[in-house]
Amino acid sequence: MICQLIGATKVYPMGDLTVVALRGIDVGVESGEFTAFAGPSGSGKSTALNLIGCLDRPTEGRVMVDGRDVATLTDGALGELRAKRIGFIFQSFNLIPVLTAAENVDLALRLAGVTENRAARVEKSLVDVGLKDLLHRRPAQLSGGQQQRVAIARALVKNPAIIIADEPTANLDSSNGEAILDLMREMNERDGVTFLFSTHDPMVMGRARRVVRLKDGAIVGEERRA
Amino acid sequence: MSLLLSLAMRNLGRNRRRTVLTALTVTLGTALLTLALSMLNGILGATLEKAAGMAGHVRVVDVDYARREQLMPLAENLPDVAAVLAAVQGQPHVLAAYPHIAMGVTGAREDQEIGERFALLHGAPEAYYRDVLHLDQFLASGAMPTADDEALVGRAFAEEIEAKVGDSLIVFGQTQDGSPAPARLKIAALVDLGSTTQNRQIWVAMSKAQWMADLDGGATEVLIQTDDFERAVDVAAGLRDLPALATYDVHAWDERSPYDQIGGLMTAIQSIAASIIVFITGLGVLNTMFMSVLERTAEIGVMRAFGLRRWQTVLLFFFEAFVIAALGGAVGIALGATGATIFGRVGIHLGEGASKMPATIPINETIYPHLTPDILVTGFMLGLAMAVVGGFLPALRASRIQPIDAMRQHR
Numbered sequence: 001m002i003c004q005l006i007g008a009t010k011v012y013p014m015g016d017l018t019v020v021a022l023r024g025i026d027v028g029v030e031s032g033e034f035t036a037f038a039g040p041s042g043s044g045k046s047t048a049l050n051l052i053g054c055l056d057r058p059t060e061g062r063v064m065v066d067g068r069d070v071a072t073l074t075d076g077a078l079g080e081l082r083a084k085r086i087g088f089i090f091q092s093f094n095l096i097p098v099l100t101a102a103e104n105v106d107l108a109l110r111l112a113g114v115t116e117n118r119a120a121r122v123e124k125s126l127v128d129v130g131l132k133d134l135l136h137r138r139p140a141q142l143s144g145g146q147q148q149r150v151a152i153a154r155a156l157v158k159n160p161a162i163i164i165a166d167e168p169t170a171n172l173d174s175s176n177g178e179a180i181l182d183l184m185r186e187m188n189e190r191d192g193v194t195f196l197f198s199t200h201d202p203m204v205m206g207r208a209r210r211v212v213r214l215k216d217g218a219i220v221g222e223e224r225r226a
Numbered sequence: 227m228s229l230l231l232s233l234a235m236r237n238l239g240r241n242r243r244r245t246v247l248t249a250l251t252v253t254l255g256t257a258l259l260t261l262a263l264s265m266l267n268g269i270l271g272a273t274l275e276k277a278a279g280m281a282g283h284v285r286v287v288d289v290d291y292a293r294r295e296q297l298m299p300l301a302e303n304l305p306d307v308a309a310v311l312a313a314v315q316g317q318p319h320v321l322a323a324y325p326h327i328a329m330g331v332t333g334a335r336e337d338q339e340i341g342e343r344f345a346l347l348h349g350a351p352e353a354y355y356r357d358v359l360h361l362d363q364f365l366a367s368g369a370m371p372t373a374d375d376e377a378l379v380g381r382a383f384a385e386e387i388e389a390k391v392g393d394s395l396i397v398f399g400q401t402q403d404g405s406p407a408p409a410r411l412k413i414a415a416l417v418d419l420g421s422t423t424q425n426r427q428i429w430v431a432m433s434k435a436q437w438m439a440d441l442d443g444g445a446t447e448v449l450i451q452t453d454d455f456e457r458a459v460d461v462a463a464g465l466r467d468l469p470a471l472a473t474y475d476v477h478a479w480d481e482r483s484p485y486d487q488i489g490g491l492m493t494a495i496q497s498i499a500a501s502i503i504v505f506i507t508g509l510g511v512l513n514t515m516f517m518s519v520l521e522r523t524a525e526i527g528v529m530r531a532f533g534l535r536r537w538q539t540v541l542l543f544f545f546e547a548f549v550i551a552a553l554g555g556a557v558g559i560a561l562g563a564t565g566a567t568i569f570g571r572v573g574i575h576l577g578e579g580a581s582k583m584p585a586t587i588p589i590n591e592t593i594y595p596h597l598t599p600d601i602l603v604t605g606f607m608l609g610l611a612m613a614v615v616g617g618f619l620p621a622l623r624a625s626r627i628q629p630i631d632a633m634r635q636h637r
């Protein structure tokens with residue numbers, strides 16, 4: 001098991017009220033999975049991903065990554081864990097606008113503390129996502145689909161244990177969205193990269209090998225396919 | 227570290243207009259600072275050099291005279307000036323030494339009644355008037371005296387008694403034992419030193435003052451000019467060790483009241499002026515830096531998610547602020563230096579206020595900024611200080627951005 005939520009609850013204070021985003025869910029992700037969190041808006045998909053991605057801490061319950069309880073880690077140690085073991089893909093791509101595609105990918109390596117062989121690794125991952133001719137373009141000079149490919153390369157380059165993607169296709173048209181999903185699936189099948197993503201798009205769900213359904217902060221169903 | 231630096235450099239090019247505006251704020255601040263410090267330095271340097279000259283870089287007086295010098299006690303004098311002069315002449319760094327007598331007098335035009343018109347009367351060798359006070363350069367009318375009974379009269383005093391060049395003047399001083407000592411003087415020239423207080427003085431021949439004070443061969447002070455008024459303390463220390471001067475009070479100008487206070491005072495004024503400018507400019511930098519931070523919340527969040535540390539976030543914005551300040555500051559001190567040089571030639575008119583300063587602090591009504599390399603360095607460093615002042619809070623704010631903010635952005 002790479003990551004696991006055990007009785008994870010997340011409560012957000014909202015003025016005098018509180019919003020319960022997750023109600024004690026249990027879910028785990030094994031190495032090599034290609035899993036989607038699905039559910040209507042507000043069901044807690046992002047909240048769950050944020051916990052597994054160590055971007056946030058649960059109000060109650062435990063988050064395990066690499067067999068370690070995240071609650072025992074300092075912010076610094078958590079940052080290091082994230083830098084080395086977890087890759088992120090965001091809905092709005094979130095590339096650094098002043099850096100080229102290659103530099104964006106390289107940034108992830110540098111922040112992960114990788115010193116060796118960086119240039120070759122950067123190039124390989126950009127070639128893998130089909131951008132070998134666009135290495136030196138800045139984000140503004142790339143289409144949305146191309147930007148999300150750079151983001152995938154950026155997440156892949158450090159060989160993380162898991163890549164977390166919150167609605168990776170939500171800002172793309174359907175053909176670009178499908179291409180991105182196909183690319184992710186290809187990486188998963190070819191190199192065994194573990195993906196965990198969220199969506200409410202049936203097309204995306206259709207490509208997942210495991211779908212965990214959330215509603216009102218609770219798990220209401222699960223499907224596995226070949 | 228190099229990663230942060232290169233990121234910072236790239237970020238500067240991002241919103242060029244804002245970067246330029248921020249840099250211009252610093253440019254303005256440092257230019258102002260360079261000019262202000264040069265001006266203060268101009269006032270300080272010129273004033274102190276003049277004050278030091280008038281006061282004597284080093285002064286030899288009777289010990290009791292030093293104790294009560296506000297009263298200018300003629301009785302506590304140096305009876306044998308020649309011996310003192312002989313002792314100091316030829317000593318290291320000593321350029322010249324002059325006997326001097328100062329006494330308060332009342333005076334009037336010969337054909338008028340003596341009233342409540344006061345002046346400070348000086349007796350000293352003509353060389354002192356020319357080489358130290360440069361009175362020959364400040365003549366409003368007339369010419370330097372040629373005879374013992376001729377006097378140079380300050381313009382303000384002359385106007386008060388309605389006298390002009392060529393008129394005769396009666397002054398009442400006193401002898402060293404306190405008896406009244408009248409003298410009749412012919413006005414050889416009127417002197418305009420630039421301030422009313424300074425223009426209420428009379429300069430007569432040494433022999434005339436000695437005669438008035440009944441101090442034949444004596445003086446109240448011996449004023450010594452050195453080759454560097456800023457090192458007078460060392461010279462004074464050397465002279466103090468001479469056996470011939472052992473019983474006298476020998477001190478440098480800046481060891482004596484009121485000049486011993488001026489250095490600290492001027493430093494305080496400069497610090498206050500500099501702090502105000504740094505603070506205001508810092509606010510300008512703060513404003514634009516804050517905008518950058520807020521705009522880049524998602525991006526910082528992403529980098530934090532990828533492992534950027536809080537302190538690295540702080541550094542990132544500090545580097546940006548520093549580069550802006552360094553560029554803006556370099557241009558600023560160049561502008562300020564240009565301004566200071568130009569005004570250094572033509573001068574800046576201060577107005578009548580300067581005239582009301584006491585005669586012991588001779589401030590001119592027109593000041594000439596004086597630029598030194600020190601000021602350029604200080605200006606540049608304070609430009610960087612503006613970056614610290616303006617960059618601190620935004621950088622701190624940036625360091626509060628959490629990795630999760632990368633996720634929240636698209637809500």
Ligand SMILES: Nc1ncnc2c1ncn2[C@@H]1O[C@H](COP(=O)(O)OP(=O)(O)OP(=O)(O)O)[C@@H](O)[C@H]1O
Binds near residue numbers: 020040041044045200
């Ligand atoms: N920072 C927050 N402060 C307050 N409430 C929050 C916060 N983040 C999420 N919530 C609330 O928690 C609940 C779950 O939100 P979450 O973002 O996990 O849903 P989601 O399934 O990702 O929805 P969507 O499909 O719209 O992205 C929602 O009711 C949401 O309003």
Ligand SMILES: [Mg+2]
Binds near residue numbers: 045166
């Ligand atoms: Mg969401």
